[in-house]
Amino acid sequence: MEAIAQSLEQWLGGPVDWKQIILIGLTPVFLAAFAVEWFVMARRGRLRQFSPKQIFTNLNLGGAYQxxxxIGHALVFMAAMHWVYDHRIADVPLNLWTAPLLFLLVEFCYYWFHRTSHRVRWFWCAHVVHHSGEEMNLTTAMRQSMLYSLTGYWLFFTPLMLIGISPEWTLALYALNLAYQYFVHTEAVDKLPAWVEYVFVTPSHHRAHHGRNPQYIDKNYGGVLILFDRLFGTFEPEVEKVDYGIVRQVRSTNILTLNLHEFIDMMRDVMRPGPLWLRLKHLWAPPEWARPDHKKP
Structure with missing residues (x-):
């Protein structure tokens, strides 16, 4: 992999974003898996969650995200990640012995990034795109925001670079984490054996995560493992039928509207007259927070 990385760096004229390279490379696998899912659900007579308009929107959002x-990689965040890595306290190799621990550390960072993306409005402005879908099929995993780099998702993984894991390896491990997550966006798989449900994020866990049912909101943040949710009290099993979407649903298939609506709403809240500290609080408060004199519609 080092030789491939060096060749790509020479060709691209800079560090390689392995996250995007791996995810783009896996796109045929993802699309093939979706075709299998559609076939299975068609045989079961359960194609309600497969509207062509929503699937097309998901694919467009995924393309814009890529x-x-x-662009964000080339202009900003890879240079920032390498700056952090230049101040590392050690050098940690990726090998057969360290890979499981490093993957666990990436999962830990992802858990807190994902949890923050739900509880801090600045980060929710990007993540809301993923949750605005009201259908659940594998293409829902492609429903991503083009604002992730702007809002700073990569900041949550900089501790790994400080301890000596290179940005390239960090992004490669993160890509594997995201690749796993693609396959939990489905209704084709019911609950799995109890030990699997206890340890790993499963389609059942992730369906609940996408629910706007009160008991499911802000639950099940894990990417590959559900263990951190159990440890930190954010686990919720799927019991009641899941109602997919967000509380303040956006009825649009326009990818610009879907990407920008929450960001625009947040900036409108910031610009409303009032004490400066309350205006700025809209940036870091939870998405549902409102000033004492104002309630969200």
């Missing part, structure tokens, strides 16, 4: 991630 383009903007590559």
């Amino acid at each position: 383009v903007f991630e590559l």
